[in-house]
Amino acid sequence: MAYVPFAVACAVLFYxxxxxxxxxxxxxxxxxxxxxxxxxxxRRERVAGAVGLLGLLRGAVGAEPIGAxxxxxxxxxxxxxxxxDVLFADRVVTQWVVAFxxxxxxxxxxxxxxxxVPLGGEEGAGGxxxxxxxxxxxxxxxxxxFALLRTLRVGP
Amino acid sequence: xxxxxxxxxxxxxxxxxxxxxxxxxSFLRRPELVAVHxxxxxxxxxxxxxxxxxxxxxxxxxxxLAARIEAGLSRWDELLLGDAGxxxxxxxxxxxxxxxxxxxxxxxxxIRLAPGDAVTAGRFALGVVDRAExxxxxxxxxxxxxxxxxxxxxDASGAEVRLILAGLDRHEWTAxxxxxxxxxxxxxxxxxxxxxxDDLLPESVPRLPPGLVLGSxxxxxxxxxxxxxxxxxxxxxxxxxLDAVCVRTAGASAGGWSAGFERREVSALACGLAxxxxxxxxxxxxxxxxxxxxxxxxxxxxxxxxxxxxxxxVRGVFDPGQDRCVVVLSARRSGPxxxxxxxxxxxxxxxxxxxEQTRPEVGDLVVTSGRGEHVPRGLFIGAxxxxxxxxxxxxxxxxxxxxxVEVLRRRGLPDDPWRDD
Numbered sequence: 086m087a088y089v090p091f092a093v094a095c096a097v098l099f100y101x102x103x104x105x106x107x108x109x110x111x112x113x114x115x116x117x118x119x120x121x122x123x124x125x126x127x128r129r130e131r132v133a134g135a136v137g138l139l140g141l142l143r144g145a146v147g148a149e150p151i152g153a154x155x156x157x158x159x160x161x162x163x164x165x166x167x168x169x170d171v172l173f174a175d176r177v178v179t180q181w182v183v184a185f186x187x188x189x190x191x192x193x194x195x196x197x198x199x200x201x202v203p204l205g206g207e208e209g210a211g212g213x214x215x216x217x218x219x220x221x222x223x224x225x226x227x228x229x230x231f232a233l234l235r236t237l238r239v240g241p
Numbered sequence: 242x243x244x245x246x247x248x249x250x251x252x253x254x255x256x257x258x259x260x261x262x263x264x265x266x267s268f269l270r271r272p273e274l275v276a277v278h279x280x281x282x283x284x285x286x287x288x289x290x291x292x293x294x295x296x297x298x299x300x301x302x303x304x305x306l307a308a309r310i311e312a313g314l315s316r317w318d319e320l321l322l323g324d325a326g327x328x329x330x331x332x333x334x335x336x337x338x339x340x341x342x343x344x345x346x347x348x349x350x351x352i353r354l355a356p357g358d359a360v361t362a363g364r365f366a367l368g369v370v371d372r373a374e375x376x377x378x379x380x381x382x383x384x385x386x387x388x389x390x391x392x393x394x395x396d397a398s399g400a401e402v403r404l405i406l407a408g409l410d411r412h413e414w415t416a417x418x419x420x421x422x423x424x425x426x427x428x429x430x431x432x433x434x435x436x437x438x439d440d441l442l443p444e445s446v447p448r449l450p451p452g453l454v455l456g457s458x459x460x461x462x463x464x465x466x467x468x469x470x471x472x473x474x475x476x477x478x479x480x481x482x483l484d485a486v487c488v489r490t491a492g493a494s495a496g497g498w499s500a501g502f503e504r505r506e507v508s509a510l511a512c513g514l515a516x517x518x519x520x521x522x523x524x525x526x527x528x529x530x531x532x533x534x535x536x537x538x539x540x541x542x543x544x545x546x547x548x549x550x551x552x553x554x555v556r557g558v559f560d561p562g563q564d565r566c567v568v569v570l571s572a573r574r575s576g577p578x579x580x581x582x583x584x585x586x587x588x589x590x591x592x593x594x595x596x597e598q599t600r601p602e603v604g605d606l607v608v609t610s611g612r613g614e615h616v617p618r619g620l621f622i623g624a625x626x627x628x629x630x631x632x633x634x635x636x637x638x639x640x641x642x643x644x645x646v647e648v649l650r651r652r653g654l655p656d657d658p659w660r661d662d
Contacts, residue, residue: 099515100510100512102515103510103512103513103514103515103523104511104512106512106513106514106515106516106517107512107513107587111517112517114515114517116515130249132250133248133249133250133251133252133253134249134253136253137249137253137256140253140257143515145523145552145554146510146514146515146523147514147515147516147519148514148516148519148521148554148556148560149516150260151260151547152256152257152258152259152260153257155253155256155257155260156254156257156258159250159253159254159257163250215517215518216516216517216518218517219517
């Protein structure tokens, strides 16, 4: 049951993201941001399940293979999870820095996976640049989103 | 024995990795879009998929646009039919087996194709039907490994030399030449045509129409290195860039022609995909088949690439990174070309035309080639609005959010049309 509010929140957020992409072509990518949030604040034993759910939802409304989406989000969340004991996660600056570095790592992961599994599309003109902009754009709203999710207590 | 707790992280990781392998369930994989279509009066198809009703309700696209598509396709179909006359039916190329070098063609519901039917395209002979199920048939070509075809080439004096072509399992599409009546003095680079073989085969054995071009004769450089003088034949017409073929069959009017597509209106999320720069849609509904064509407001939007859990993801026709065979229709010339999608934007996209392909011009219409099991031929994709070297911009136009989203599905397809009995 702990996952239900989180799943609903993710579905709403991804729907809003898809609407924004439809209008502006570039919008903050909330997938890696939510993976960072899980890595920072979720209960350790629930991270895997929550990230699996997150990847499925993001994959359903995205264009990439669902497995590749789950894999990148899982790797990102576990990277943050291993570091969170030495971080002051409640500080806004920490959240900003971790979200920014997480976004950068996410891009590298996508590139590496893209070498093995064709993700389609991103080799097109400007595709990678757009992905980078949307991923790093999310950094700006990281503390706000984290605070919102924690206030609503929807994190698993 | 104590039960150990399952490590959920490892399970999710394993499933994610599994989904990236060929062993994954189909809904987790990205299906390869191979394919093409063919055909028949477009108004029949439209009536079948319900566009006529949509037009009455003011939802369809302009009748003059439909008439241009109809006229352009008819001109191209005439070229494909060549001299086949009433014996020929146009069949879309549904898919190409690039390993076995065979074609899957679809002449529509009601047509009865039969093994041995000749498959041609204008002045070219492409192969013969190996097996058929209604209007759907698997076609063997001279390049199919183990297939045997009779051919004839000219020698230096212009005399005809008959030979046997056998498909080779090499990287490129080619056939070996064996048992020529005279090996010496064959004219390299000349056409290899279908010979008259009435003196060799009884009338009951099906054969290709004589005089059509099968390919071009080349010296087999690979065997020449071993000191053997040998020849091979390569295709003159690349079927990968072809949308349809002509099948010369006696079953043309067996059951009356019908494209055999059923349509179903579905709901779509009122947004595109969450991935920036991508063209697509998420549909909701049960039983949506992989590969089904999706139309929005009567125009081709894309194909379902993954369906599961009561939802389906549609890959838009302009989504970057796809190699697509499309048909370009103009008053001057109509025919298929292969394009690569580069960029998508609202209501259109940018495509790159191959260097050896005919460049479209501003104002030309782009329609589906029918490649894909469930994709009809002749659905409107967009109009060319800009040409810059090898890149062209195609505009589909804005679609009203209230316009119906429909899924098209070919009726009566066998589970595995390629299956060898």
